[in-house]
Amino acid sequence: MTDQLNAKVTKAVIAAAGFGTRFLPQTKAMPKEMIPLIDKPIIQYVVEELVAAGIKDIIIISGSNKRSIEDHFDLPNQDLVANLQAGGAKKAHLLEQVEHISNMANFIYIRQKGLYGNATPVENASHLIGNEPFIYTFADDFFVASPNRTQQLIDTHHKYGGSVLACKRVDEDSDYDKYGIAGGEEIEPGVLKVKQIVEKPGKENAPSNMASVSGYLLTPHIFSYLEEAKANFSGGEFMIQPIMQAMINDGLGIHAKMIDGDWYDTGDKLEYLKAQVDFALMRDDIAPEFLQFLRKKLQ
Numbered sequence: 001m002t003d004q005l006n007a008k009v010t011k012a013v014i015a016a017a018g019f020g021t022r023f024l025p026q027t028k029a030m031p032k033e034m035i036p037l038i039d040k041p042i043i044q045y046v047v048e049e050l051v052a053a054g055i056k057d058i059i060i061i062s063g064s065n066k067r068s069i070e071d072h073f074d075l076p077n078q079d080l081v082a083n084l085q086a087g088g089a090k091k092a093h094l095l096e097q098v099e100h101i102s103n104m105a106n107f108i109y110i111r112q113k114g115l116y117g118n119a120t121p122v123e124n125a126s127h128l129i130g131n132e133p134f135i136y137t138f139a140d141d142f143f144v145a146s147p148n149r150t151q152q153l154i155d156t157h158h159k160y161g162g163s164v165l166a167c168k169r170v171d172e173d174s175d176y177d178k179y180g181i182a183g184g185e186e187i188e189p190g191v192l193k194v195k196q197i198v199e200k201p202g203k204e205n206a207p208s209n210m211a212s213v214s215g216y217l218l219t220p221h222i223f224s225y226l227e228e229a230k231a232n233f234s235g236g237e238f239m240i241q242p243i244m245q246a247m248i249n250d251g252l253g254i255h256a257k258m259i260d261g262d263w264y265d266t267g268d269k270l271e272y273l274k275a276q277v278d279f280a281l282m283r284d285d286i287a288p289e290f291l292q293f294l295r296k297k298l299q
Contacts (some may be wrong), residue, residue: 009154009217010056011128012135014046015121017063017112020140022269031066032267033139037279038286041072042266043139044101050135051104053150059108059128060139061121070109075102117238119226126223133157136240137215143168145261152259153217156191162253163244164217165194167210168263175211176203180241182256183207190258194248197241210256212241213263221252 020032027035033043043060050058062069076084076098084095108128114120122136135150143149149166156164165182177200184195184207198207225243248254264275280290 007133008054009133009135009157010054011059011132012050012055012057012137012150013059013061013121013125013129014043014137014139015118016043016060016066016069016139017121018140018267019063020267022267029065031062031069033066034068034072035266035272037266037275038283042142043069044072046137046139046142047073047104049142049148049150050137052148053154055135055150056105057108057128058105059110059125061110061112061124063112070107073102073104073107075099115230115233115238117236117240119229119238119240119243122218122222122240123226123230126226129220129223131220133163133217133219135215136218140267141214141263141265143214143259143261143263145259149214149259149261152257153215156255156257157217160187160191160193160253160255162255163219163222163247165197165212165244165254165256166214166216167256167258168213169258170206170209170211173203176201176206179211179213181206181208182210182212184256187255190260192256194254194256196248197245199241208256210258212256213265214259216240216244219252221247 016031016033018032020027023032023035034041036042037045047058060069080098081095084091110124112120112124114123135153143166145152147155153164153166167182170176170181180197180199181201182192182194182197184192187193192208192210196207197212198205201207222243225246229243229246230238244254264271266272266275281287
């Protein structure tokens, strides 16, 4: 199996099976991925990013209470269509929006089965990926960047080959205790040829200031390593980071790309609120009045 530097990346896997316990009781009946940022569910921002970078097939690995995700990316029901049509020109743009959602990509849904951990969604989707590089990402965190995160990962893969980690710059000392930190040789500003991924090393032991967050571009080499890791699994969480370290140890190229953009972790309550403020201030239709409201509150 060899890397195809010019191969198009057209498939993505989104992990969306978590329970969202940090947002209970809201997530008792609503998937955390469907919690809105202004007027779009969080997962739609992730999908739109993927589609903008050329992804055609999106495999969503979900759980038992996630039917609303499937409904969201399906065609609108006829009652909604009739309601919007009855609104005439005033609601025509809304009809276009909801119809567009289902046509953004080919959506495939799989119920997650297997060991607990972030390697399992990749294993569940392996039979649909084949011998192609693909994006693996999550439904509740993303970057706002230009070009977008997915495009930056693809560009790095096309330049250097191998898998690519999306990274953010560590801003706070405490972040070294929260994330896996990539270490290796800097081959250009913001790009490392990875030699190690150190999980939560603390600042003193961190090999760089690049924290692996938000997703990956993976080559199909990973599937054989997944199978071996599962066969030798001895407990705990079935995590993708040790599997990628095994690939590095065998000489398979993995790079870390510092994503130029702002990272939003909407699975965290405080970070979700910050994202709401930022996204509101990006909106021409509500930003002026919202900014006025904030200024009044902060007086």
